[in-house]
Amino acid sequence: MNFDRIKEKLSILADAAKYDVSCSSSGSKRTNKKKGLGNSSGMGICHTYTADGRCVSLLKILLTNHCIFDCAYCVTRKSNDIKRAAFKVQEVVDLTINFYRRNYIEGLFLSSGIFKNADYTMERLILVAKKLRLEENFNGYIHLKSIPGASDDLMYEAGLYADRLSVNIEIPTQNGLKLLAPEKNREDFLKPMKKVRNEIVKYKSEKKLIKSTPVYAPAGQSTQMIVGATNETDAQIMYTAAHLYKKYKMKRVYYSGYVPISYDSRLPAIGTEVPMLRENRLYQTDWLLRFYGFSIDELLNQKHPNLDSDIDPKLSWALRNLHLFPVDINKADKQQLARIPGVGLKSVYKILQARKYRKLGWQHLKKMGIALNRAQYFMVCDSRDFLKADMSAQQIKSNILTQGKSKYKPLFNSQLNLFE
Structure with missing residues (x-):
C-alpha cells in the first residue's frame, strides 16, 4: 500500500465531504455479536453529541470526487478545476478498520461523486459496507449517502448493511433544481426515498411476526437541502421539509447554508454566504413542527414568509x-x-x-x-x-x-x- 498516496486521497476526499451536514446515528441499535468490531448502539456521528453529552466521531469521506454532473452549487462539479481522487473499495475498508482500532472513529459516513452512472457508483458504496459487515465483522455505525437514480434492487441491498441511508434533495424546489442542476431530475431523488420507506415499513411488519427478521436501515433515512443558493422563502423550505417528513418518513431533514465555492451567474455572488443564524432558525422551526404541535401556517405564511432573524x-x-x-x-x-x-x-x-x-x-x-x-x-x-x-x-x-x-x-x- 502506498501510504503517501492514501494520505493524499484522504486529504482531498475528506475535505470534499465537509459540505454534507446530514450526519446522525440516532435510532440505530446494531449490537456487537460474536466478538466483532465496534458497536453503534447509542452512538452519534461526525463530531456530534449523544443524549448523555458524549462527543463522537466518524470517518467522513467521499469514495471519489469525480462526477459526471455539473451542478452549479457543488464543489465536485465536473467543470471545477480541482484536484481529483478516488478510493478503491478495499482502501476505504482498511481505513475504517485501522481508524477504528486506533479509537479515532466510531463509524463511517460514505458519500461519493457520481462516476459512470448512478448504479455503478451505488454498487461500490454497498460493496464497502458489505465487506465491513461480512468480512471484517464490523458492527459500528455506517451511513451511506445513496445515489439519486440508483435502482430499487441496490437501494434494498444498501439497507441490509447500512444503519442509515440518505439521499440529498439538494435544492428545496423543483424550479431551483432545474435552474442550478438542469441535468438532474427531481424524481431521481424521490424514487430511492420511496423504496427505503417501503422497505422499512415492510421489515417492521415482518419483525412483529418473525422475531428473527433482520432490521432494515435501523436509523432510518435522512436528507439535506441547500439554503440560499436560490431565492426560496423560509416558508417554501419548510413546506418541502414537511412533505418529506410526512410522505417519506424522514428521521431528519438537514438545512445547509449555501457556501459560495465558485463563480456562476446563476448563484449568489462570492462573499454572500447564508448566515448560520438562518440555518439555526430553520432548525428551530423544524423542531416546533415535529415536537411542539405547530403547523407551518402558524409560523410561516403569506404575510410572514420568512423567519425573524432577531428572535426565535x-x-x-x-x-x-x-x-x-x-x-x-x-x-x-x-x-x-x-x-x-x-x-x-x-x-x-x-x-x-x-x-x-x-x-x-x-x-x-x-x-x-x-x-x-x-x-x-x-x-x-x-x-x-x-x-x-x-x-x-x-x-x-x-x-x-x-x-x-x-x-x-x-x-x-x-x-x-x-x-x-
Missing part, C-alpha cells in the same frame, strides 16, 4: 398571537404549556408532574430551569401576577432583546424576593 420562531408566533396569552401554568394542558416562549418540553413534563402536588409559583418555575426572561410575559402562576400593563408586542420584544444575556430581572412585585 416560537417567540415570534407568540408576539403575533398575544390574545392567546397569558397561560395559567397551573391549569393549562400540555400543548398550551409547550407554546409558551422559554418553556421547553422537559419543563412541560416537570410542570405537569409538580402541579399534582401543589400549585406552582415563580420560585418553582425558576428552579425548573424555565427561561423566565421570555416566559414571564406569557404566563401566570400561583404567585402574584406579573405587571402586564397592556404591553404591546413591540414593547415585549424590545424588553426581551434589551435583557439579552444580562441577569434576569422579574417584572412582577420585587418585594416577593424570590430571585435574590
Whole structure:
C-alpha cells in the first residue's frame, strides 16, 4: 500500500465531504455479536453529541470526487478545476478498520461523486459496507449517502448493511433544481426515498411476526437541502421539509447554508454566504413542527414568509398571537404549556408532574430551569401576577432583546424576593 498516496486521497476526499451536514446515528441499535468490531448502539456521528453529552466521531469521506454532473452549487462539479481522487473499495475498508482500532472513529459516513452512472457508483458504496459487515465483522455505525437514480434492487441491498441511508434533495424546489442542476431530475431523488420507506415499513411488519427478521436501515433515512443558493422563502423550505417528513418518513431533514465555492451567474455572488443564524432558525422551526404541535401556517405564511432573524420562531408566533396569552401554568394542558416562549418540553413534563402536588409559583418555575426572561410575559402562576400593563408586542420584544444575556430581572412585585 502506498501510504503517501492514501494520505493524499484522504486529504482531498475528506475535505470534499465537509459540505454534507446530514450526519446522525440516532435510532440505530446494531449490537456487537460474536466478538466483532465496534458497536453503534447509542452512538452519534461526525463530531456530534449523544443524549448523555458524549462527543463522537466518524470517518467522513467521499469514495471519489469525480462526477459526471455539473451542478452549479457543488464543489465536485465536473467543470471545477480541482484536484481529483478516488478510493478503491478495499482502501476505504482498511481505513475504517485501522481508524477504528486506533479509537479515532466510531463509524463511517460514505458519500461519493457520481462516476459512470448512478448504479455503478451505488454498487461500490454497498460493496464497502458489505465487506465491513461480512468480512471484517464490523458492527459500528455506517451511513451511506445513496445515489439519486440508483435502482430499487441496490437501494434494498444498501439497507441490509447500512444503519442509515440518505439521499440529498439538494435544492428545496423543483424550479431551483432545474435552474442550478438542469441535468438532474427531481424524481431521481424521490424514487430511492420511496423504496427505503417501503422497505422499512415492510421489515417492521415482518419483525412483529418473525422475531428473527433482520432490521432494515435501523436509523432510518435522512436528507439535506441547500439554503440560499436560490431565492426560496423560509416558508417554501419548510413546506418541502414537511412533505418529506410526512410522505417519506424522514428521521431528519438537514438545512445547509449555501457556501459560495465558485463563480456562476446563476448563484449568489462570492462573499454572500447564508448566515448560520438562518440555518439555526430553520432548525428551530423544524423542531416546533415535529415536537411542539405547530403547523407551518402558524409560523410561516403569506404575510410572514420568512423567519425573524432577531428572535426565535416560537417567540415570534407568540408576539403575533398575544390574545392567546397569558397561560395559567397551573391549569393549562400540555400543548398550551409547550407554546409558551422559554418553556421547553422537559419543563412541560416537570410542570405537569409538580402541579399534582401543589400549585406552582415563580420560585418553582425558576428552579425548573424555565427561561423566565421570555416566559414571564406569557404566563401566570400561583404567585402574584406579573405587571402586564397592556404591553404591546413591540414593547415585549424590545424588553426581551434589551435583557439579552444580562441577569434576569422579574417584572412582577420585587418585594416577593424570590430571585435574590
